Amino acid sequence: MxxxxxxxxPAALFLALSACATHAPEPDRPLKAALTTPTDAVLTWHDDRPGVAGHVLEFATEEDGPYTVLQYLPRQVTTYRHPDLIPHTTFHYRLRSYSxxxxxxxxxxxxxxxxxxxxxxxxxxxxxxxxxxxxxxxxxxxxxxxxxxxxxxxxxxxxxxxxxxxxxxxxxxxxxxxxxxxxxxx
The missing domain is CATH 2.60.40 (Immunoglobulin-like)
Structure with a gap:
């Protein structure tokens, strides 16, 4: 049924994800991140593979997760600003394509x-x-x-x-x- x-x-989509599945990273399409202020991060990537409709950007405070979705982004978007982060905290980011x-x-x-x-x-x-x-x-x-x-x-x-x-x-x-x-x- x-x-x-x-x-x-929603203003942004928040969805808790489990980190139980493991996949090899996409080494030729690296995600990059930099702090633009002590508490603002900017993430960038490049992906011109055919068939990719967009990307899901996720973050966690532990490398093994659990990861939370920051945003589902259309294919043309290759930058994301994650503002107003908690001071003195380590953040881990990863990206997944979708088709x-x-x-x-x-x-x-x-x-x-x-x-x-x-x-x-x-x-x-x-x-x-x-x-x-x-x-x-x-x-x-x-x-x-x-x-x-x-x-x-x-x-x-x-x-x-x-x-x-x-x-x-x-x-x-x-x-x-x-x-x-x-x-x-x-």
Missing amino acids: PRTSRIAV GPTSAPARADRTDSIRFTWTDASDDEDGFLLEIRGKGATRYEPIAVLDPDVTSTELATLPGEKRASYRIRAFVLGERSNVVRLTTGE
Whole structure:
């Protein structure tokens, strides 16, 4: 029986992940990190492989985790700023690519919420991403993460999202990047 999930638009997606699976890092696509202030980190990477739809950036305070998702990022984004970190704390970061097909775009004309339903044509997805392309925008960006096998969700819209385009993407996570370590200052 299909599961249903109800979500609201988050400012950032936070999701605790288990670090139980092990994959070899992607050595030719290293993640880099630097402190721009004693408590602000900037992470950068490059990935031009075909078929990559985007990346999942994760962090932890222990190298073995548990890791928490900072953000699901579209393919074109290759920099992330992690501001206002806890002083005198070591942070570990890693990156995972994701790939997967998208559904046909959907338009949203309701004023308060949108109900999305779709057919799950994949049997190996790690989940689904609800993506938005705002009026005048050139690309879709993830706004919600849904569990595998979910076939519907509801989204509470904000005023600027009433005339946006939406789509659902089944995604499969790729290998993890190298882990970078930063220790914050004062």
